Amino acid sequence: MAGGGSPEEGGDGGNKVNILIVDDQNENLLALEAILQDLGQPIVKARSGDEALRHLYFEEYAVVLLDVRMPGMDGYEVASYIRSRPKSRHTPIIFVTAFDDSMERVSKAYSIGAVDYIQKPINGDVLRSKVKVFVELSLKSKSLEREIAERKRVEEELRASNKELEAFSYSVSHDLRAPLRALAGFSEALLEDYGDRLDEAGRTFAERIVGGAKQMDALILDLLYFSRLAREKVTLEPLDPQVAIRDALSLLHADDSEVRVEGALPPVVGSKVLVTQVFQNLLSNALKFVPKGERPIVTVRSEKDGERVRFWVEDKGIGIAPEHQERIFRVFEQLNHSKLYPGTGIGLAIVRRAMERMGGKVGLESAVGAGSKFWIELPPAEAARKSGEPQMRPRADSARNS
């Protein structure tokens, strides 16, 4: 009960540690108990070595106060049993010795495994401070244990939810795409094989089915990619951004537009696949978001300030108002009407996650009507080479853990 005061029942379990006092004389036990009561921890009394060992078998103790001279099993013998058991191997023992005990006995006590000793007649303050040290030590290690257990639990939960996510992705990949394939495939077949027997409205309806199914498939693929991006291993290595940009452009339809790469772009450390993907998404946006009928003009350039290389992808397109500039990096955010600018709304979320996985950054400068300047930052390749491994390690590790 609250304020009840019986220390042995110390209920909350978290902030209490037990103290064991061992002496064959009842009045000694009572005296020790009186001295240690102020520490506010449960005190367990044992009148013999046997009884002490029994307690130690069932409970953990912060410290044992052990009288050396006891009939039957003496303090030394009890101490060596305590040390021989795995559960109490590290339990601190303070020997309580008689005033006339020789140094020889004291050193024997240490050799058996005492951490300290105190002589009778006992000075209450001294004993209290000695025991307090071990009580605090034990409390601290208990709270550490709790912390470790908590961390383990969180890790376990994370692992479990990761597993679940994987299973979810698996079923989305396999099962959700199949009916979409049928939708897109058969509505296209309908148009191709029977289009001439449909009137204008009929054909439009079928085209809408094709468009919807394909849009949904693109969404599913982008979402799967986005979730995979969080789970899969990322390998960081020196790479040539020119190659990444060339590969990215080859996957885009940029024939009727102008993409200028200014100057030589310095090599950086990143994942080839991810950097290509990032450029692909940024370039695709730069080419897409221009006023209708205008020819897109995109510039790629770089800046270097020793520790980071910043690449700019600049367009002269419709621009993004400052209040929307954070939102666009989230999944499914589309600022513009999808009729004018079709897309899945996942591209920039993929860019941000990919940059995070590589230990890099992404940002932009833009205003409505003034075009957009997106930038990404990565560490330069030669800095990693000059100072060797240590520079690359933390980044590679942090990426692996996330």
Place this chain on the structure above:
Amino acid sequence: MTCGPSFLLVEDSEADVLLFRRAMSKAGLNAACHVAEDGAQAVSYLSGEPPFSDRTRYPLPSLVLLDLKLPQRSGLEILRWIRRNPGTRGIPVIVLSSSSEAEDIQRAYALGARLYVTKPTGSARLRELVGAIGAYVADPEPGLEKALERFATPPAQKVTGQARP
């Protein structure tokens, strides 16, 4: 009846089979396409067990197209069986799956798939794929990898995205 080039499509989805057959006729493909609806049927077919014991009607294919997600015995199990069975060991297997998950891709290649192809959505690309398969079955000389270069996902590819049109 002469035994021209043929291939075996292991696919449980009727819709996919229908779309595949349509793409074949659109692509003007002459090779015979036999269909196994599940893993057990694929094993029976390839072993020449009844009802597939007539090798004139059910010839040993020069190529197997294998779906991964099949009822009962999975595509990967069938793949392992094909690779271990002396009678089928030499037949190249293309895994044709909905999934572009790295795990599926890696396991398929680890078990001996020659190529991993993600099923295309939309008739135009399916027709191109079927055309490329047909060209390979008719003339395997340039090699399977070359023939399906544009469709296959290579092994050991890490995080990858789909090419966005």
